[in-house]
Amino acid sequence: MNIDLNADMGESFGMYKLGNDAEFMKYITSANVACGFHAGDPSVMKATVALAKEFGVAVGAHPGLPDLQGFGRREMKLTPAEVYDIIVYQAGALKGFCEAAGLRLHHVKPHGSLYGMVHRDPEMAAAVCQAAKDLDPDLYLYVMKKGVIAEEAAKLGVRTVFELYSDLSYDPEGNLVITRAHDAHDPAQVAQRVGKMVTQGKVAATDGSEIAIAGSSVCVHGDTPGADQIVMAVRQALEGAGCALASPEL
Numbered sequence: 001m002n003i004d005l006n007a008d009m010g011e012s013f014g015m016y017k018l019g020n021d022a023e024f025m026k027y028i029t030s031a032n033v034a035c036g037f038h039a040g041d042p043s044v045m046k047a048t049v050a051l052a053k054e055f056g057v058a059v060g061a062h063p064g065l066p067d068l069q070g071f072g073r074r075e076m077k078l079t080p081a082e083v084y085d086i087i088v089y090q091a092g093a094l095k096g097f098c099e100a101a102g103l104r105l106h107h108v109k110p111h112g113s114l115y116g117m118v119h120r121d122p123e124m125a126a127a128v129c130q131a132a133k134d135l136d137p138d139l140y141l142y143v144m145k146k147g148v149i150a151e152e153a154a155k156l157g158v159r160t161v162f163e164l165y166s167d168l169s170y171d172p173e174g175n176l177v178i179t180r181a182h183d184a185h186d187p188a189q190v191a192q193r194v195g196k197m198v199t200q201g202k203v204a205a206t207d208g209s210e211i212a213i214a215g216s217s218v219c220v221h222g223d224t225p226g227a228d229q230i231v232m233a234v235r236q237a238l239e240g241a242g243c244a245l246a247s248p249e250l
Contacts, residue, residue: 003198003243004161004217005235006030006142008062008111010048011039011223019222021048025055027235030217030247032109032142035090038064038072042093049097058247059098060142061091064111072112073178080127083114087131095135106250107161108132109142116178119147126152133158138250145214146174161248164197164215166190166234167224172205174213184225191230191237194218199241216248 009025010033011018018039025031031052034040040048052059063086064072078086087108095105110118110128118125129152132139137157143149145162153160167185169177197203203213218238220231238245 001198001241001243002216003238003245004029004247005220005231005238005245006032006060006109006163006217006247007220007222007231008032008034009052009222010034010044010062012044013039013041013068020228021051021222023228024220024222024231025051025057027231028057028220029245030058030060030106030142032060032062032107032111033094034111035061035063035094037066037086037090038068038070038111042097045094045097046100049094049101049103053101053103058106059094059103060107060109060140061094061105062109062111063087063090063114065114067113072114075113075117078124080123083118083124084127084131087128088135091131091135104250105136105139106247107140107142108135109163112178115143116176118149119144119175122148122152125149126156129153129156129158140248140250142217144176159248161217162215164194164203164213164218166194166218166220167227167230168221170203170205170211170213172207172209172211174205174211177206185230187226187229187233191233194234195237195241198238198243
């Protein structure tokens with residue numbers, strides 16, 4: 001079984017440091033790089049791309065809502081045209097840094113509240129899919145299988161990679177519970193949860209029920225307390241389950 005292990009990266013801003021990107025790059029296969037709207041800045045973007053190149057990690061754009069103070073986790077009222085524009089603007093900037101480093105942008109993954117919006121609203125979803133396709137028709141779109149965006153991507157011929165979340169909760173309907181700040185988790189418990197998602201296609205929801213889930217890429221957040229230990233535990237669990245870790249090929 002081929003599994004991609006992805007993480008949100010490049011979320012520092014100026015003098016403010018968030019996450020341990022250098023440590024994370026040792027364990028992941030794909031990096032979702034903040035593009036300046038919810039986190040990150042041009043210098044951080046450039047440095048994160050260089051770090052990914054050093055470790056052979058695929059680089060994807062992680063565009064968010066224009067909400068630095070709220071870290072992109074506060075929902076905003078945008079039109080589909082505005083959503084298209086902020087995706088092209090942010091991912092296009094990262095695409096430039098990738099090309100300057102001799103790399104190719106690998107994927108687009110919406111961030112935070114924007115991620116939730118495009119899974120619920122077909123017009124928002126179509127805007128993101130069209131933006132990704134216009135940037136590069138070969139780009140992957142990292143999303144959850146549940147929600148409207150997978151169908152919109154299929155209509156436009158945009159390739160999708162379905163995600164599983166190691167350190168976020170799911171509600172009984174299978175929706176992701178997006179919070180302003182991530183809770184601490186026991187690395188061993190997270191690893192066990194990921195193993196069950198990958199090998200059995202099941203996860204415990206917030207009400208204690210067990211729901212079906214599907215995906216080929218596991219996400220670990222760098223701003224989760226104890227994230228360094230979590231990503232190590234998750235990688236070990238995946239390898240222990242016989243998974244081959246690699247990003248999808250362009």
